[in-house]
Amino acid sequence: MLVVMDVSATPQQIEQVVKVIESRGCTARPIPGGDRVSIGVLNNRGPVDASMFIGLPGVKDAVPITKPYKLVSRETKAGDTLIQVGEVTIGNGHLTIIAGPCAIESETQAITIAGYVKKAGAHLFRGGAFKPRTSPYSFQGLGEEGLKILAKVRERTGMPVVTEVMDFPTFDQVEHYSDVLQIGTRNMQNFSLLKRAGESYRPILLKRGMAATIEEWLMAAEYIMAQGNHQVILCERGVRTFVHHSRNTLDLSAVPVVRKESHLPIIVDPSHAAGRRDQVLPLSRAAVAANAHGLMVEVHHQPEKALSDGAQSLYPDQFDILCRQVTDIFAVSGGQEPF
Amino acid sequence: MLVVMDVSATPQQIEQVVKVIESRGCTARPIPGGDRVSIGVLNNRGPVDASMFIGLPGVKDAVPITKPYKLVSRETKAGDTLIQVGEVTIGNGHLTIIAGPCAIESETQAITIAGYVKKAGAHLFRGGAFKPRTSPYSFQGLGEEGLKILAKVRERTGMPVVTEVMDFPTFDQVEHYSDVLQIGTRNMQNFSLLKRAGESYRPILLKRGMAATIEEWLMAAEYIMAQGNHQVILCERGVRTFVHHSRNTLDLSAVPVVRKESHLPIIVDPSHAAGRRDQVLPLSRAAVAANAHGLMVEVHHQPEKALSDGAQSLYPDQFDILCRQVTDIFAVSGGQEPF
Amino acid sequence: MLVVMDVSATPQQIEQVVKVIESRGCTARPIPGGDRVSIGVLNNRGPVDASMFIGLPGVKDAVPITKPYKLVSRETKAGDTLIQVGEVTIGNGHLTIIAGPCAIESETQAITIAGYVKKAGAHLFRGGAFKPRTSPYSFQGLGEEGLKILAKVRERTGMPVVTEVMDFPTFDQVEHYSDVLQIGTRNMQNFSLLKRAGESYRPILLKRGMAATIEEWLMAAEYIMAQGNHQVILCERGVRTFVHHSRNTLDLSAVPVVRKESHLPIIVDPSHAAGRRDQVLPLSRAAVAANAHGLMVEVHHQPEKALSDGAQSLYPDQFDILCRQVTDIFAVSGGQEPF
Amino acid sequence: MLVVMDVSATPQQIEQVVKVIESRGCTARPIPGGDRVSIGVLNNRGPVDASMFIGLPGVKDAVPITKPYKLVSRETKAGDTLIQVGEVTIGNGHLTIIAGPCAIESETQAITIAGYVKKAGAHLFRGGAFKPRTSPYSFQGLGEEGLKILAKVRERTGMPVVTEVMDFPTFDQVEHYSDVLQIGTRNMQNFSLLKRAGESYRPILLKRGMAATIEEWLMAAEYIMAQGNHQVILCERGVRTFVHHSRNTLDLSAVPVVRKESHLPIIVDPSHAAGRRDQVLPLSRAAVAANAHGLMVEVHHQPEKALSDGAQSLYPDQFDILCRQVTDIFAVSGGQEPF
Numbered sequence A, B, C, D: 001m002l003v004v005m006d007v008s009a010t011p012q013q014i015e016q017v018v019k020v021i022e023s024r025g026c027t028a029r030p031i032p033g034g035d036r037v038s039i040g041v042l043n044n045r046g047p048v049d050a051s052m053f054i055g056l057p058g059v060k061d062a063v064p065i066t067k068p069y070k071l072v073s074r075e076t077k078a079g080d081t082l083i084q085v086g087e088v089t090i091g092n093g094h095l096t097i098i099a100g101p102c103a104i105e106s107e108t109q110a111i112t113i114a115g116y117v118k119k120a121g122a123h124l125f126r127g128g129a130f131k132p133r134t135s136p137y138s139f140q141g142l143g144e145e146g147l148k149i150l151a152k153v154r155e156r157t158g159m160p161v162v163t164e165v166m167d168f169p170t171f172d173q174v175e176h177y178s179d180v181l182q183i184g185t186r187n188m189q190n191f192s193l194l195k196r197a198g199e200s201y202r203p204i205l206l207k208r209g210m211a212a213t214i215e216e217w218l219m220a221a222e223y224i225m226a227q228g229n230h231q232v233i234l235c236e237r238g239v240r241t242f243v244h245h246s247r248n249t250l251d252l253s254a255v256p257v258v259r260k261e262s263h264l265p266i267i268v269d270p271s272h273a274a275g276r277r278d279q280v281l282p283l284s285r286a287a288v289a290a291n292a293h294g295l296m297v298e299v300h301h302q303p304e305k306a307l308s309d310g311a312q313s314l315y316p317d318q319f320d321i322l323c324r325q326v327t328d329i330f331a332v333s334g335g336q337e338p339f
Helices: A011-023 A107-120 A144-157 A171-177 A191-198 A214-226 A254-261 A270-274 A277-289 A316-333 B011-023 B107-120 B144-157 B171-177 B191-198 B214-226 B254-261 B270-274 B277-289 B316-333 C011-023 C107-120 C144-157 C171-177 C191-198 C214-226 C254-261 C270-274 C277-289 C316-333 D011-023 D107-120 D144-157 D171-177 D191-198 D214-226 D254-261 D270-274 D277-289 D316-333
Strands: A002-005 A027-032 A037-042 A059-063 A083-085 A088-090 A096-100 A124-126 A161-164 A180-183 A204-207 A232-236 A266-268 A294-298 B002-005 B027-032 B037-042 B059-063 B083-085 B088-090 B096-100 B124-126 B161-164 B180-183 B204-207 B232-236 B266-268 B294-298 C002-005 C027-032 C037-042 C059-063 C083-085 C088-090 C096-100 C124-126 C161-164 C180-183 C204-207 C232-236 C266-268 C294-298 D002-005 D027-032 D037-042 D059-063 D083-085 D088-090 D096-100 D124-126 D161-164 D180-183 D204-207 D232-236 D266-268 D294-298
Touching: A002 A011, A011 A027, A011 A037, A027 C027, A088 A096, A096 A107, A096 A316, A107 A124, A107 A144, A107 A316, A124 A144, A144 A161, A144 A171, A161 A171, A180 A191, A191 A214, A204 A214, A214 A232, A214 A254, A232 A254, A254 A266, A254 D277, A266 A277, A270 A277, A270 A294, A277 A294, A277 A316, A277 D254, A277 D277, A277 D316, A294 A316, A316 D277, A316 D316, B002 B011, B011 B027, B011 B037, B027 D027, B088 B096, B096 B107, B096 B316, B107 B124, B107 B144, B107 B316, B124 B144, B144 B161, B144 B171, B161 B171, B180 B191, B191 B214, B204 B214, B214 B232, B214 B254, B232 B254, B254 B266, B254 C277, B266 B277, B270 B277, B270 B294, B277 B294, B277 B316, B277 C254, B277 C277, B277 C316, B294 B316, B316 C277, B316 C316, C002 C011, C011 C027, C011 C037, C088 C096, C096 C107, C096 C316, C107 C124, C107 C144, C107 C316, C124 C144, C144 C161, C144 C171, C161 C171, C180 C191, C191 C214, C204 C214, C214 C232, C214 C254, C232 C254, C254 C266, C266 C277, C270 C277, C270 C294, C277 C294, C277 C316, C294 C316, D002 D011, D011 D027, D011 D037, D088 D096, D096 D107, D096 D316, D107 D124, D107 D144, D107 D316, D124 D144, D144 D161, D144 D171, D161 D171, D180 D191, D191 D214, D204 D214, D214 D232, D214 D254, D232 D254, D254 D266, D266 D277, D270 D277, D270 D294, D277 D294, D277 D316, D294 D316
Parallel strands: A096 A124, A096 A294, A124 A161, A161 A180, A180 A204, A204 A232, A232 A266, A266 A294, B096 B124, B096 B294, B124 B161, B161 B180, B180 B204, B204 B232, B232 B266, B266 B294, C096 C124, C096 C294, C124 C161, C161 C180, C180 C204, C204 C232, C232 C266, C266 C294, D096 D124, D096 D294, D124 D161, D161 D180, D180 D204, D204 D232, D232 D266, D266 D294
Antiparallel strands: A002 A037, A002 A059, A027 A037, A083 A088, B002 B037, B002 B059, B027 B037, B083 B088, C002 C037, C002 C059, C027 C037, C083 C088, D002 D037, D002 D059, D027 D037, D083 D088
């Protein structure tokens, strides 16, 4: 934190800021400048809140300098985290493809789609049992029945499964059936859910909030890790902007930034970013080209009959092309930046 | 919903769209235009999903026409909803001021601040017992102890109290102690929490999500009302934009839009929008001038020592000025638009 | 500027940053911290570019500390700038209302509307002669004929006139006819136009760019002032966000921020922010309540026949109510913050 | 355009809307629905303005259905536009790389960098002679001297050159020296400049405005084409969002959308999107993977000494890697979507 004083700040005002800093157990280092004085806040243990200073007389601004996250930071752990799900490894050097329908609609539907995506090259199967829907009148998912279908898919195909967990009352249930637990974009700062996830024995796939900064996203991962669960996979899925030709705006610069700041793996969900089938293939290639560790893609064999998100679901033969193209691109970028 | 076909769409493609519409129990009405055909979707009971159409061959776009909300809509209930909390009425014709610290820190702190804000003219007291914090290492609130302090404030001052409820495990507790339950911006689409709130006997103060459209916000209220609780107070608190001179950008056009679309009362939280004390007074006046039904303002007698959000908390004498100014402005605008 | 080094930065890397700073004629002040070293950049004359540092080895970030503007800053000139246009004074202590149609369509239309708005209390008349339109096929304004009509309005009513200037070839013409020259939101960073405006003898009404930060906006004013024209009126007109219930999102916290940072007057255009008639009155009241120095409002006696922006134009009797309400609100807020 | 009436709209109000539609020479087609009436607007020649309807009594909303652009649309011209610049072809089937420094600083600097980028595989050379800078006190470019240096680069290397044109007074000059004229993000809706560009004999590289929708961007291209110049290259360079880990947020879904809507070529500028060197390579690969027709990349042999934008400039050996990687990726995606 750097506290910037007004040009006209008095020595008494500077002294007061120093006292506030020291009262919090930090070290204050005044830096006389050409025009004005700034005061560095050093040796802070936890996060320092700009709001302690911004209202004080003579203070112009308080600028955060260091990042508030610890456990997620590459400064704490230099080597990449690899996450093992059954026989699948997620993280640096691997390209992991997760695919399946938006929602589990029936056993036949799930098994059919799982067959297609496995054949095309997917490593994990996804499908929603509990669905967060904007409208209370929309299909809300099959619930536990959906979880049981997921378990059957795993049994039949050998693919580990990923599904979303939405709340406390159903957490144990989802944890029991699913190999990876997804926390959705709307729950990224549901801190109670994050804490419960931090006590889970399952890897957590943490989607970025639709208006979250990378710092807030990494702090959400920090909540999980602070409870002891270090198996966190980050998932970029687009952010909300003024743009409306896609459902969200996929923020691919998040990939190099997260890979630099953190040791955790980061995958990309092009389907929710796009919201339209015809953007999914180019965005998938782009995500792998940007060195994401994997993709999560929606696939449906009858998207026009899907109970949710049909518009963004690929047909199986389209997903087949996708798998081949992203594999070739992964071979080019190698998954590692040369500089 | 209006399905817009490509200029080059074939009769077969149009026919397929008609079939999909009818398979959902709706009526299809093709509208031949100058250049292209559009197809109206009529007599839908629930929301119609654009995604059913967007991926079909020959379809250029699917444009939603009607709003998906029912119970919150003024088309369903023309008269304004008034919400009674003790002796305080919230809604059309009333200006309700809610004030207090960001977080309850101690009994002395709460009672002191409550005394100040009551004297200045506040109708309800606010204070956080369970605090959603970006960092797991920040002060998370006093929990049940905080709730008990809130109860004492009510006992001493007669003011009803408002506090945030964050999750299932603590819902009953918060419901027991607090007169109004606040659902925070980060939980606006925590649908499980919304459903539980819909079963509560307490009025719900529903903050707008920091990147929520008004439609999504009203649909969140619809979740609560669909469970039977019709006592919902909406609270605009700023949205996330590229702007960084305030913590969020207060969206005051939401006030006339919500008042037109819905019968529910809408108040404004200028403190979280601003994030800085010196913007709170002008934004408070502006909110009342825009015909909000009330304000929720953070006040602290020692903001430089506050455990959270001190920078945006007003001093008691500043809050005093605020109450007088907004009362005068409410007298001008009358709380009702002349056109 | 504060250059923040990596935790693992070497003394050589720190030395290199110091050298780069000194090679630009500035003073480098290394600040050893608990974890890492930061280096302050002092005694810079002009703006220091973060890009000089961000790419260097061992550098984690470069954080701007001081503001780049000089002439617009209240640190340079403490007292409020008042701008005189005929008998009208714009700035602190005054509430100036500018009103008229979006575009000048005919002499009859302009004179008719001018009569209405003058009677209601407007101080200046506005109307576009050269119109920036999104489509090349839309009405582009009457050009010089429109300017001549504006001159007649001034002659008949005594009201000074405001109109937009779009480019070099027509600058002299507009400057000749109009009392105040408006630079539109799309030209806020048309630096050539700003420089020409800086050589003008007319006051410039500078609209905020639809995605401009306050810093960029003040820097645009700085371009004008740096050429010698110190008569700049700033105009907030809404910014582009994800919100779509209004054409733009009116950013009223810009008013207190600009009033604190700069001595220049700031007015608000609620019509372009709203884009819909029914939001204009509440946003106008809100803008005055936030202590804007004035309003610019679109009025048309036959908005359903207007050649542009009819949807946001008030009827004359609505504008009449607006003038009375904002005058009453101005009396409450007094145009000056008490703290 | 579809005009949506209130549920309670009267037959008289519907009749009035029909009359307004017909008074503009269009056909009105009322569509009685389950709840409410909507009215289609057909046979419009130019763009229909929603503002004609939104303010009318009984009207709830007016929803645009068809796109306002003509000449840029693939519905007007189905085949891809190819643009020839010397021996370089830009458009479908080709991957064009434009590279060079942000600003021309000296003949030595330009020639040196040109040598590097040509060897690595660039097809065109870029460099600013007239620079739009946020601050009036920053380096504004060498002006005509810079143009002459660009001419020398072309002479020496055989590469055609691209440079920005900022205004009328210097248009002829830039047009004389440069093979392609760039219109920058801040001038995307400088309509006077667009019209002048429409009269030019040079291809125009039109950058997307930093807060422009694709529709506005294509309408800007329409301005150029409507004057007779059909050689327009679109350039995505990132949009302004709440995200701050990159200078702008690169919107790669713009690539498939533009390619579907328009026949014009679209390239991507990853340097201005990123603003930081370490994001340029991943974003470049991503852009080509998304099927952009080319890239425009900043390269400098001594970025730490660059007079502008050094932080985002690649070193020559980094650019060399970039060229090799994107060429390999282009071979995978083939520049054409399989579906």
